Amino acid sequence: MEGVPLEHILGWAEFAGGRVVVEPGVFVPRRRTELLVNEALALLADGPQLPPPVVVDLCCGSGAVGAAIMHQVPGVELHAADIEPGAVRCARRNLEPLGGQVHEGDLFAALPPALRGRVGVLAVNAPYVPTEAIRTMPPEARLYEPVGSLDGGPDGLDFHRRVAIGGIQWLSPHGHLLIETSARQAHGTAEILAAAGFAVRTVRSEELDGTVVVGRRVAESVRR
Ligand SMILES: C[S@@+](CC[C@H](N)C(=O)[O-])C[C@H]1O[C@@H](n2cnc3c(N)ncnc32)[C@H](O)[C@@H]1O
Incomplete structure (x- = not known):
């Protein structure tokens, strides 16, 4: 039982001022991901509220990001998706x-x-650990979180490539794609979004130790 994440023992995790259910075998939401929530909330506060904005929490895991957004913006139309049945x-x-x-x-x-x-805000915390770096992670992650929730391919950016290309088709004309990444990988994530036709900015919080690349769909973004 050594290294079992406390959250899996308790059955819940604290996230963005609330509690989310986290079953064993499901990725434990990290505090740094609160930056993704904060950036999504800032965009939602700026945009029109009628009709209610559509928000997608892709690679949702426990649904922590979506839940935090729904607590703050109750009228939002929220869809979340993950490939793991447990998640x-x-x-x-x-x-x-x-x-x-x-x-x-x-x-x-x-x-x-x-x-x-129709998607106004597409918030994504997909796996972004480079395959080779997984073995250096602490046992809580390495042994008790599915490798499929961590492994982002050789440079960690495989999902960012797929999401950037696919995202263009799902976003509304002025929709935003927000991707959590690491400080080290942010440049690569930003380049991927720019190449897919997004206007890009990178947000960093030292307090949360979080990094998010924000892409705004621009009119001339190519639909693939
Ligand atoms: C880093 S975890 C993040 C979970 C959640 N967004 C959070 O921040 O707590 C990545 C999630 O992506 C999911 N995932 C991996 N491959 C996927 C795929 N091809 N399609 C959808 N979800 C996927 C994993 O199951 C895992 O739950």
Whole structure:
């Protein structure tokens, strides 16, 4: 039992001022991901509220990001998706009581087709650990979180490439894609989003030790 994350023993994690259910085998939400929530909330506060904005929490794990957004913006239409059945089960426990909808499948393939072109905020904390770096992680992560929740491929950016290309098709004309990354990988993530046609800025919080790349869909973004 050595190294079992406390959150898996308790069955919940503290996140963004609330509690989320976290079942064993599901990624434990990290404090740095509160930056992703904060950036999503800032965009939602700026935008029109009618009709209610559509927010997608992609690679949702426990649904912590979506739940934190729904607590702050109750009218939001929230969809969350993950490929792991355990994560989906957990996200349903956290999001359905708030009115959120949770889908199971590979990235955008999980989403209802009716959302295509309607997503205002696409918030993504996908796996971004380079494959070779996983063995250097602390045992809580290495042994008790699924490798599929960590492994981002050789440079850690495989999911960022797929999300940037796919995201263009799902965002509304002025929609935003927000991707959590690391300080070290931020330049690579930003380049991927820029190449896909996004106007890009990078946000860093030393306090949260978080880094988020924000991409705004621009009119001439190519639909692939
Ligand atoms: C780093 S965890 C983040 C979970 C959650 N967003 C959070 O911040 O707590 C990445 C999540 O991506 C999910 N995932 C991995 N591959 C996926 C795929 N192809 N499609 C959808 N989700 C995927 C994993 O199951 C895991 O829950």
